[in-house]
Amino acid sequence: MRTNFNYDTKDLWQKDRDHYIHPWTDFSVFKEQGSLVMAESEGVYVYDSDGNRYIDGIGGLWCVNIGYGSEEMAQAIADQVRRIPYYSTFTHLTTPPAAELAAKLAELAPGDLNHIFYSTGGSVANDTAIRIIHFYFNRLGKHTKKKIIARTDGYHGSTYLAMSMTGVAFDHQGFDLAPGLVHHISAPNCYRRPEGMSLEDYCTATVQELEDKILELGPENVACFIAEPIMGAGGVIVPPPGYHQRTQAVCGKYDVLYISDEVVTAFGRLGHFFASKDVFDLQPDIITSAKGISSGYVPLSATILSEEIYDVISVPQADGALFTHGFTYSGHPVSCAAGLKNIEIMERDNLCGQVRELGPYFETQLDTLRDLPIVGDVRGKCFMMCVENVADRDTKELFPAEVHIGNRIADHCEKRGLIIRPIAHLNVMSPPLTLTREQIDEFVSILRESIEATLADLKVEGIWDN
Numbered sequence: 001m002r003t004n005f006n007y008d009t010k011d012l013w014q015k016d017r018d019h020y021i022h023p024w025t026d027f028s029v030f031k032e033q034g035s036l037v038m039a040e041s042e043g044v045y046v047y048d049s050d051g052n053r054y055i056d057g058i059g060g061l062w063c064v065n066i067g068y069g070s071e072e073m074a075q076a077i078a079d080q081v082r083r084i085p086y087y088s089t090f091t092h093l094t095t096p097p098a099a100e101l102a103a104k105l106a107e108l109a110p111g112d113l114n115h116i117f118y119s120t121g122g123s124v125a126n127d128t129a130i131r132i133i134h135f136y137f138n139r140l141g142k143h144t145k146k147k148i149i150a151r152t153d154g155y156h157g158s159t160y161l162a163m164s165m166t167g168v169a170f171d172h173q174g175f176d177l178a179p180g181l182v183h184h185i186s187a188p189n190c191y192r193r194p195e196g197m198s199l200e201d202y203c204t205a206t207v208q209e210l211e212d213k214i215l216e217l218g219p220e221n222v223a224c225f226i227a228e229p230i231m232g233a234g235g236v237i238v239p240p241p242g243y244h245q246r247t248q249a250v251c252g253k254y255d256v257l258y259i260s261d262e263v264v265t266a267f268g269r270l271g272h273f274f275a276s277k278d279v280f281d282l283q284p285d286i287i288t289s290a291k292g293i294s295s296g297y298v299p300l301s302a303t304i305l306s307e308e309i310y311d312v313i314s315v316p317q318a319d320g321a322l323f324t325h326g327f328t329y330s331g332h333p334v335s336c337a338a339g340l341k342n343i344e345i346m347e348r349d350n351l352c353g354q355v356r357e358l359g360p361y362f363e364t365q366l367d368t369l370r371d372l373p374i375v376g377d378v379r380g381k382c383f384m385m386c387v388e389n390v391a392d393r394d395t396k397e398l399f400p401a402e403v404h405i406g407n408r409i410a411d412h413c414e415k416r417g418l419i420i421r422p423i424a425h426l427n428v429m430s431p432p433l434t435l436t437r438e439q440i441d442e443f444v445s446i447l448r449e450s451i452e453a454t455l456a457d458l459k460v461e462g463i464w465d466n
């Protein structure tokens with residue numbers, strides 16, 4: 001608890017409630033409860049405007065990888081603002097940080113992913129990947145190759161196209177989608193695979209589904225497959241061993257490009273700068289990255305292309321024609337300066353190595369929660385984890401949605417000084433990569449207490465009595 005805060009919480013609460021349209025908000029609750037105002041931060045902690053301290057178990061939103069309060073990051077951002085705060089990178093213009101960061105990202109990205117297109121967030125990075133892929137096939141004269149295959153429970157963002165690629169049914173309620181362009185196959189959800197099926201057989205079945213879908217749509221019509229190495233917002237779904245290499249092989253067979261959406265998994269969350277190659281032995285045609293690329297200090301994202309794609313799209317389609325894709329803030333110098341400093345800090349402090357060391361500890365400590373009667377599954381890898389809560393562990397039956405089990409547990413955590421993310425019946429965790437062993441112990445102990453407190457509530461309310 002900090003006592004020196006001078007925020008007028010009531011006034012902020014009122015202004016926010018009256019005027020700020022929040023992303024992803026349940027208005028029925030929001031209009032009554034309003035917001036929790038997060039005002040300050042340090043290390044792995046955030047403080048609300050009344051001075052209450054919380055372990056930030058979600059790293060802002062899977063993004064504050066180096067932790068809060070980095071003076072040198074603040075300095076790098078301020079220095080760049082003083083040098084040149086903005087300049088266009090359209091046509092032949094650039095700035096030093098945009099050029100330096102592109103070269104650094106090309107060095108870190110696997111294989112020949114050497115060409116960087118910048119934007120300001122993961123959704124736009126994914127939209128960019130699709131525009132470029134369509135342009136690429138047009139350049140090759142393959143004008144029918146347009147369709148996108150994505151997965152149920154995949155999350156790719158909130159622009160019109162990114163949301164159409166997103167496969168979380170809940171997220172589609174009431175909004176429209178781009179019809180005809182995107183087709184979904186099942187998520188490789190090992191916990192909910194058919195009873196008695198081996199992981200190997202399950203992998204074969206899910207990979208076969210991709211091949212069947214390509215054949216059903218006609219390979220001449222399919223442009224790409226988009227997949228997160230580990231699905232994030234869809235429930236931290238880790239695919240069965242071999243899944244990514246095998247889906248890549250299927251894509252290769254039918255001239256379908258592979259986009260690895262590493263908006264969450266890159267920049268150390270799984271212990272490497274990029275997870276595709278180093279964790280899953282996958283060499284995609286495109287990687288999209290955002291969030292941890294600047295540790296959330298300023299908006300930045302990158303769509304990283306192979307030499308093969310770049311060679312095709314960098315030949316003008318007509319005399320004097322332009323590559324007409326780009327945003328005012330593509331390659332924003334302040335964002336790129338933050339991206340460079342972020343990588344410098346991560347390399348110097350060996351944050352990836354730290355995650356490779358402490359990530360397994362976080363996994364095993366969270367795994368101890370399995371003795372609690374509503375914990376059906378604990379899954380994920382390193383600093384990208386999830387607890388799946390169920391009403392019955394034998395049948396894996398869920399609590400009715402109106403119980404809001406994930407919210408209840410998250411609320412108890414909040415009261416005890418820990419922020420975790422409720423997604424329906426799940427609780428998702430993605431802390432800053434600087435979380436220490438002692439902080440992991442505190443984290444897991446608060447989560448245990450919070451699940452126990454939730455169980456007690458459910459019993460009192462007559463909802464659950466196992």
Ligand SMILES: Cc1ncc(COP(=O)(O)O)c(C=O)c1O
Nearest residue numbers: 121122123155156157232263264
């Ligand atoms: C895997 C993945 N892709 C894309 C996005 C969209 O990123 P943004 O919200 O920065 O547009 C997200 C956001 O959570 C994500 O998790």
